[in-house]
Amino acid sequence: xxxxxxxxxxxxxxxxxxxxxxxxxxxxxxxxxxxxxxxxxxxxxxxxxxxxxxxxxxxxxxxxxxxxxxxxxxxxxxxxxxxxxxxxxxxxxxxxxxxxxxxxxxxxxxxxxxxxxxxxxxxxxxxxxxxxxxxxxxxxxxxxxxxxxxxxxxxxxxxxxxxxxxxxxxxxxxxxxxxxxxxxxxxxxxxxxxxxxxxxxxxx
Amino acid sequence: xxxxxxxxxxxxxxxxxxxxxxxxxxxxxxxxxxxxxxxxxxxxxxxxxxxxxxxxxxxxxxxxxxxxxxxxxxxxxxxxxxxxxxxxxxxxxxxxxxxxxxxxxxxxxxxxxxxxxxxxxxxxxxxxxxxxxxxxxxxxxxxxxxxxxxxxxxxxxxxxxxxxxxxxxxxxxxxxxxxxxxxxxxxxxxxxxxxxxxxxxxxx
DNA sequence: TTTGTGACTTACCGTTCGGTAAGTTTCAAG
DNA sequence: CTTGAAACTTACCGAACGGTAAGTCACAAA
Numbered sequence: 001x002x003x004x005x006x007x008x009x010x011x012x013x014x015x016x017x018x019x020x021x022x023x024x025x026x027x028x029x030x031x032x033x034x035x036x037x038x039x040x041x042x043x044x045x046x047x048x049x050x051x052x053x054x055x056x057x058x059x060x061x062x063x064x065x066x067x068x069x070x071x072x073x074x075x076x077x078x079x080x081x082x083x084x085x086x087x088x089x090x091x092x093x094x095x096x097x098x099x100x101x102x103x104x105x106x107x108x109x110x111x112x113x114x115x116x117x118x119x120x121x122x123x124x125x126x127x128x129x130x131x132x133x134x135x136x137x138x139x140x141x142x143x144x145x146x147x148x149x150x151x152x153x154x155x156x157x158x159x160x161x162x163x164x165x166x167x168x169x170x171x172x173x174x175x176x177x178x179x180x181x182x183x184x185x186x187x188x189x190x191x192x193x194x195x196x197x198x199x200x201x202x203x204x
Numbered sequence: 205x206x207x208x209x210x211x212x213x214x215x216x217x218x219x220x221x222x223x224x225x226x227x228x229x230x231x232x233x234x235x236x237x238x239x240x241x242x243x244x245x246x247x248x249x250x251x252x253x254x255x256x257x258x259x260x261x262x263x264x265x266x267x268x269x270x271x272x273x274x275x276x277x278x279x280x281x282x283x284x285x286x287x288x289x290x291x292x293x294x295x296x297x298x299x300x301x302x303x304x305x306x307x308x309x310x311x312x313x314x315x316x317x318x319x320x321x322x323x324x325x326x327x328x329x330x331x332x333x334x335x336x337x338x339x340x341x342x343x344x345x346x347x348x349x350x351x352x353x354x355x356x357x358x359x360x361x362x363x364x365x366x367x368x369x370x371x372x373x374x375x376x377x378x379x380x381x382x383x384x385x386x387x388x389x390x391x392x393x394x395x396x397x398x399x400x401x402x403x404x405x406x407x408x
Numbered sequence: 409t410t411t412g413t414g415a416c417t418t419a420c421c422g423t424t425c426g427g428t429a430a431g432t433t434t435c436a437a438g
Numbered sequence: 439c440t441t442g443a444a445a446c447t448t449a450c451c452g453a454a455c456g457g458t459a460a461g462t463c464a465c466a467a468a
Contacts, residue, residue, distance in 0.1 A: 010445080018304065026317070028232035031425065043426080045446055053426065058225045105316060111371050112230070112309060112316075114378075146382065149387035153395045156388075160368025161361035168360070169317050174318075175331045183353035184360075187408065191357045198402030204391065214415080235455065249416055257456065328461080 005105050011049045013039055021059050023102035024152040026109050027057055044177035058123070061110060064103055065125035071096070082139035088194055089136070090158055096188060104166035142203035158196060168171075215253045217243055223264050227306035230313050231261055237283035262327065266315055268307055269329035275300070276336050286343035291400055293340070294362055296391060301370035337363075346407035353406040362400055 017038040021030040032053050033043040050056040075089035097104045110125065130152070137143055137151035165188060173181045221242040225234035236257050237247040254260040279293035301308045314329065334356070341347055341355035369392060377385045 024291025026230055026232060028360060029317075030232060032427090034424080042447065044448085047427065048445065098401060108312065108316060108371075111368075111375055112312060113233075114375055122377070126375060130379060141431090147387060149384050150297050150391050152376075152380070152384075153388050153391040156372070157365035157392075157395060160365040160366070164315075164368050165360060167312075171318055171328070171330060171398060172316055172356075173335060175328050176356070180353050180356075183351060184357050187354050188361075189356040191361060191403070191408075194406060195361060195399060195403060199395070199399060204397075236457090237455080246417065248418085248458090251457070252415065 002119060010039065010041070010045070014041075014046055014049060015056075017061060018056055019063070019102050019106065022057060022060055023105040023109070025111060027053075061106065061125045062123075064106055065083070067103070068107075068126075068129040069132065070136070072129060072136070076136060082136055083141070083200060085157070086133075086136050086140065086200065087193070089133075090162060090192070091189065093159075094162050094166075094192060097101070097162070101166060101169070106164050108163060108167050122155060137200070140200055140203075143200070146204055154199050154204075158199060161192065161195065214243065214245070214249070216347060218245075219260075219263060219267070222260055223267070223306050223310065226261060226264055227309040227313070230316060231257075236260070240311075248407050265310065265329045266311055266327075266356065269333060271307070272311075272330075272333045273336065276333060276340070280340060286340055287345070287404060290337075290340050290344065290404065291357070291397070294366060294396070294400060295393065297363075298366050298370075298396060301366070305370060305373070310368050312367060341404070343348055344404055344407075347404070350408055358403050358408075362396070362403060365399065 014035065018030070018035045021035050021038070024030070031043075031100040036043045046056065052060065071092060072089055075092060076181075077086045079085045079088050107126070109163050114124075133150055133155050134151045137155050138146055138148075143151060169181070172184065176184070218239065221232070223240045225239050225242070226367045228234070231292075236245075236250050240247045241252040250260065254263065275296055276293055279296060283289045283292050311330070318328075337359050338352055338355045341359050342350055342352075347355060374384070376388065380388070
């Protein structure tokens with residue numbers, strides 16, 4: 001049970017609970033009643049705020065997508081060199097998954113589910129983020145003439161390495177034990193940086 | 205609706221349908237009635253063959269896990285050089301996702317869901333595959349003294365790059381269009397090979 | 409010809425699902 | 439003091455869920 005902090009209105013708290021539960025159990029696995037119960041409310045309270053489960057889910061995804069874009073904007077303004085921008089962004093994404101693992105999980109679920117769900121709601125939450133990523137790559141020396149597809153291929157592999165690892169913590173700790181996972185967690189960023197450099201120092 | 209081919213008994217056909225539907229919609233999203241309906245059967249027929257939904261899901265996962273292990277055994281016997289073994293295995297995994305995309309999707313879902321589901325069924329389908337992968341890495345020149353965690357970190361990033369891309373086709377085609385996706389699909393394996401070499405030519 | 413057995417079916421069961429309808433309570437503005 | 443809206447509640451609804459019980463039917467063995 002979550003406490004409803006005084007400075008945060010119910011709607012925001014519901015959104016936060018929904019993010020956590022959707023990330024953990026998926027759209028079908030998390031019921032609106034269970035989400036509302038986190039705040040000791042009934043599901044009708046949730047309906048009152050969001051209209052429907054589908055709209056609630058949409059807001060959750062939109063929020064995550066916005067955060068991704070914001071992170072990208074921030075990284076590009078914190079650094080001048082495009083290569084450093086990309087490295088900073090990917091490193092931060094890796095860091096984020098430790099503080100907010102729901103983000104990665106939710107995005108992964110959206111990747112898995114958006115085919116069947118798309119028949120109803122056809123919004124592409126990831127679009128601006130991915131398009132932006134491609135632009136950043138195309139500013140890296142040697143990549144100016146790279147096509148959208150070539151740039152995407154390179155960056156998507158790194159994105160995949162990060163995201164996949166981000167959702168694997170429960171499985172990996174169970175299989176390899178806490179100690180090995182801790183060591184893995186330490187080795188990962190170094191290896192990741194190696195991969196980034198190897199990838200972008202060699203244009204297509 | 206699927207046709208029940210004459211040489212294939214109902215059980216196998218159900219398993220195949222279940223694999224497809226679980227991959228597409230997840231455990232909660234796919235109902236046993238919907239799976240049975242694919243073969244024009246009732247859900248009770250499915251229960252008759254598998255006992256429960258949970259057991260059916262278990263069999264589906266086990267089958268996929270077995271295929272993964274088989275692919276690894278095959279790759280290690282087709283090649284003598286450990287580096288070539290790994291490259292072959294990862295390349296084949298990339299190829300597999302095109303012919304059987306359900307495999308990647310199902311594994312990703314298991315990665316996402318096994319925390320909540322694990323309270324009930326604690327079988328680690330991926331265990332022997334991942335353990336095997338680590339052993340292969342540790343046979344590569346320069347990696348003999350690498351710890352389990354170091355080897356895992358390196359190979360897991362590549363696994364992530366492949367798996368993440370494998371489940372992204374619907375999203376990527378919708379965002380970037382069919383033409384760009386086709387070009388991306390062409391560029392991907394080359395980039396992947398570059399990443400493999402960069403990763404394993406530099407031990408920790 | 410009887411007896412079993414595997415492969416199903418129809419008929420249910422209790423539970424949960426998302427959502428609607430119609431309140432009740434709180435509280436601030438007029 | 440009244441009005442009205444926001445923020446909820448209880449009481450439902452029909453549909454779908456996983457699963458049980460009790461058959462029906464085909465067919466092979468005894």
